[in-house]
Amino acid sequence: MKLDTKVIHGGPLTDQHTGSSSIPIYQSSTFHQKNFAEAQEFTYTRFGNPTRQALEETIACLEFAEHGYAFSSGMAAISAVLLNFSAGDHVVFCKDIYGGAHQLVSEMFPKHGIEYSYVDETDPSAWETAIQANTKAFYIETPSNPLLKITDIQAVASLAKENGITTIIDNTFMTPVYQNPIKLGVDIVIHSATKFINGHSDVTAGLVVTSNEEIAEMLCKTQKMFGSMLDPHNCWLVLRGIKTMKIRMDSKTENAAFIANELQHHNKVRAVYYPTLANHAGADIHAKQATSGGAVLTIDLGTYENAAVFFENITVPIVAVSLGGVESILSYPYTMSHACVPEKERIELGVTEGLIRLSCGIEDKQDLLDDIVKALEYVDAGAVSQDAGQDSMVEPF
Numbered sequence: 474m475k476l477d478t479k480v481i482h483g484g485p486l487t488d489q490h491t492g493s494s495s496i497p498i499y500q501s502s503t504f505h506q507k508n509f510a511e512a513q514e515f516t517y518t519r520f521g522n523p524t525r526q527a528l529e530e531t532i533a534c535l536e537f538a539e540h541g542y543a544f545s546s547g548m549a550a551i552s553a554v555l556l557n558f559s560a561g562d563h564v565v566f567c568k569d570i571y572g573g574a575h576q577l578v579s580e581m582f583p584k585h586g587i588e589y590s591y592v593d594e595t596d597p598s599a600w601e602t603a604i605q606a607n608t609k610a611f612y613i614e615t616p617s618n619p620l621l622k623i624t625d626i627q628a629v630a631s632l633a634k635e636n637g638i639t640t641i642i643d644n645t646f647m648t649p650v651y652q653n654p655i656k657l658g659v660d661i662v663i664h665s666a667t668k669f670i671n672g673h674s675d676v677t678a679g680l681v682v683t684s685n686e687e688i689a690e691m692l693c694k695t696q697k698m699f700g701s702m703l704d705p706h707n708c709w710l711v712l713r714g715i716k717t718m719k720i721r722m723d724s725k726t727e728n729a730a731f732i733a734n735e736l737q738h739h740n741k742v743r744a745v746y747y748p749t750l751a752n753h754a755g756a757d758i759h760a761k762q763a764t765s766g767g768a769v770l771t772i773d774l775g776t777y778e779n780a781a782v783f784f785e786n787i788t789v790p791i792v793a794v795s796l797g798g799v800e801s802i803l804s805y806p807y808t809m810s811h812a813c814v815p816e817k818e819r820i821e822l823g824v825t826e827g828l829i830r831l832s833c834g835i836e837d838k839q840d841l842l843d844d845i846v847k848a849l850e851y852v853d854a855g856a857v858s859q860d861a862g863q864d865s866m867v868e869p870f
């Protein structure tokens with residue numbers, strides 16, 4: 474089945490009881506038990522709910538996995554996976570990791586006695602060097618946020634397998650439309666469904682899939698014990714979002730590739746980061762493991778002042794934390810997604826004051842480009858070409 478068909482027919486499409494063309498929102502916390510002493514499929518929504526089950530089956534199918542789990546946010550999904558490690562375990566993370574996951578690791582792992590280290594994700598030998606006797610997992614994000622750094626998924630997953638290590642990936646940026654990590658040997662795939670999968674900036678949700686029975690059992694229990702499952706109404710909204718995910722992604726991605734291409738030689742832009750640009754580090758690896766560059770690009774305007782005038786003059790995208798909506802979303806990683814990464818680390822990662830991240834929506838691509846080019850008129854070309862320096866730091870909010 475092709476993906477265009479699968480987003481509609483991959484999970485349950487109609488309600489088995491009524492034939493309803495939309496899976497109903499089973500807005501119920503509990504279920505009448507016909508026989509109090511006998512088990513039945515649904516008993517209590519925290520343990521299982523038909524609307525959630527439909528979503529979980531759908532995401533499992535789209536990611537070529539056996540099991541899916543829906544959580545109340547991407548962070549709830551990440552926590553469910555990561556907080557299952559035990560005292561004395563060691564986890565290796567890609568350096569360019571989402572700020573919220575970075576904060577979870579640096580604040581919660583020490584409390585639970587879980588060890589961790591970060592590696593330059595673009596260098597497969599760095600993953601190998603980081604392995605310790607107690608290493609239990611590798612954690613990848615590719616393309617990463619916000620610099621779109623590329624990790625060779627297959628190389629890292631096969632190194633993990635040789636060493637009895639579990640591979641976890643945050644696949645939010647690519648979605649199941651463009652990258653299917655289970656097929657590349659990854660054990661656990663996480664999504665912030667808040668972003669492209671739901672796609673309308675009106676839900677927070679997280680999804681996890683796996684084909685490993687032991688991990689599946691652990692996730693099912695965690696969902697129940699942490700109580701961090703997604704509620705029926707939001708499950709229904711995400712299910713609805715999935716039906717148009719393929720056409721939305723294709724439209725956004727066309728816009729992003731067009732803009733990245735147009736801006737790469739613009740004299741007011743110091744650098745454009747987008748995975749399918751020929752000069753993007755790891756573009757060849759990305760092309761091997763994904764079928765598109767995705768809808769996110771990051772541009773470097775050199776200084777805080779340039780970023781500020783750009784934000785003041787842009788009119789089409791909304792300025793917000795988040796990405797993946799039908800509307801274009803412009804954000805400032807330095808004080809938004811990466812605010813909780815200590816300043817020194819942020820700078821070392823390359824998350825500097827001149828960076829602006831654009832998540833393309835489904836608007837007309839020329840309208841988007843014209844708006845960006847107009848806002849760039851206010852940018853100081855001299856400052857773009859000079860070294861940005863760090864003497865005008867702004868406080869993260």
Ligand SMILES: Cc1ncc(COP(=O)(O)O)c(C=O)c1O
Nearest residue numbers: 546547548571643645665667678
């Ligand atoms: C790559 C990535 N993973 C995870 C998350 C966390 O998702 P949520 O905000 O749904 O908790 C985000 C949020 O921006 C993200 O960008």
